[in-house]
Amino acid sequence: MRPPLPVKDGVGPTRLRIPSDGSWPTVGAFLIDRFPHLDPTEVERRLAAGEFVGIDGAVVTQHTALGEHEFVWYYREIPNEEPLPYRETVLHVDDDLIVIDKPHFLPTTPGGRYLRESALVRLRLAFDNPDITPIHRLDRPTAGLVMFSTRPDTRGLYQTLFAERRVSKTYEAVSALPDDWNPSTPTAAGHAFPITYRNRIVRDRDAQGFGLRVAVDEGGAPNAETTIEAIGAGTSRTGRRVVHTALHPKTGRTHQLRVHLSALGIPILGDRWYPDLLPEAPDDPSLPLQLLARELRFTDPLTGRSRTFISGMDLSERPVDGDVAPTPGAPR
Template sequence: MGMPSPLPVRDGVGATRLHVPLTGDWPTIADYMVERFFHLDPERLLVRFDRGEIVARDGRPLRRETPLGAEEFVWYYREPPVEKEIPFTEEILHEDDHLVVIDKPHFLPTTPGGKYLQNSALVRLRNRLGNPELTPIHRLDRATAGLLMFSVRPATRGAYQLLFEDRRVEKVYEAVSARPAGWDPSRFPLVYRTHIEKHRGEVRVQVDDTREPNSETLIDVIDADDRVVHTLLRPHSGKMHQLRVHLAALGLGILHDGFYPELLPEQPDDFSRPLQLLARELRFLDPLTGEERVFTTRRSLQDAPAR
């Protein structure tokens, strides 16, 4: 169980916890934080100490003079960034005493991070449903649309999280890729496996073909025309960017993917060109009731072949 926050959820956003070294070259905790957050105005950060906005584990406000070593963890609320509005709305597909399932639009992050705070699925839903205990059970990339499941209450959260950890959730995705030269549909269906690693500080994952595979996806073709190939994806594992990496390795890089097969310069969001990847279906036996649960997206991929 994680360390409980001494601060309540505010406007749908939980407090941030920061680990502070117990020894070092900083006379005070404030001095450490000024160096740690060098990109912020130092005086603005120190004023937050004066206002009692940075607290210890017991909720006690810390002063700018509090010496290093007095506390190992501190909590504070992130100051809201100036956010660009994500002009798409999540749709609630299912809600009961334990689960909320939504259809997440492209471009909306699952949780707060970076320049997105209120414009995240978690914060939007906490505010919309008035439930500060709402927590995502799994994640979708910001660029990916489709099914996303949230826990309503802590008492039953672990049972649903174990479904994903034990790979007892059947996940189905769709993707649309540019049709490659020499396209040969007879190769499909196929199972693709490789070893994927995420290195700290790198935005893309790395593939190591010398190591035992740790990711696996069953890939089949739904349809194709002279422009694109529409695929059905059933991942057996859940590595970061797995589907994007596997399709790129097969020459089927997903349309509008700025990460794979090559990393493109960062650009502002172009809402007319969403990544053509969709979380289509979730299927599992409910750990509380034993009944089969099946959730299906109502979204579709704009670049899929017309049927």
């Protein structure tokens, strides 16, 4: 569904579904109810200014009846959005792709309280290209490689690579060292490395934070699989005893890597969602989520050539001395 409004200042329009019936006499009344954080007069002003439109570009007014539009588009506004100090690094640019190293705490795309302070908007402005679009995403707390399409003509070919799981992805994580760690025969939850872990991940409908967290369905058929290798274990620069792992997801379920390491008794350091959902708190640069998208490998659909991108970042809590040899073949 192509938006009827163009990208403006690097920011694309937001789409909102409008109910076909309900207790609201008009679309305007629904929008006032939908945005309780805005003064009703501000919503009315934006409607009168023609800032909400339907798929055909027709202006939606305060008196437009429910049922006339299934969706409306508009530009989000975040007053006083504070600049984030975390800067992306551009690793590669060609006619079709941009690859960046995304730091912890920088959103890939606009969302929540972040709009202009996202990798997508920054790249659109830096390259003066409103067609830049992410081919995949990383959560805001996760650092590492993100790939963007630069033009619509070839975007679908690269998106298909991810949809059909033809991209080999390697992540790295750092976790607290288990109390029963044996450096000569390292295990996690009784599993010897390398571990191929499978389970069924579903939305956690009963827990606080529904819509954000996921849960494990112990009785269901597995729908998530990750191979986990030990890179090493030892002491971090801050004195923590840690284990450093390489993660190769075969599937791409929401929060899969975080859930799998938590299930194995080695939850990722800095994870405020798994195994327990902690109260919301300001970002802690001293201990960001210790999860890094290290490597992407795929066969380029345009040239047929193998391509590899490797992050130049490192996890701050990785061991600086070690007492266990890596799993054979694991990244060093």
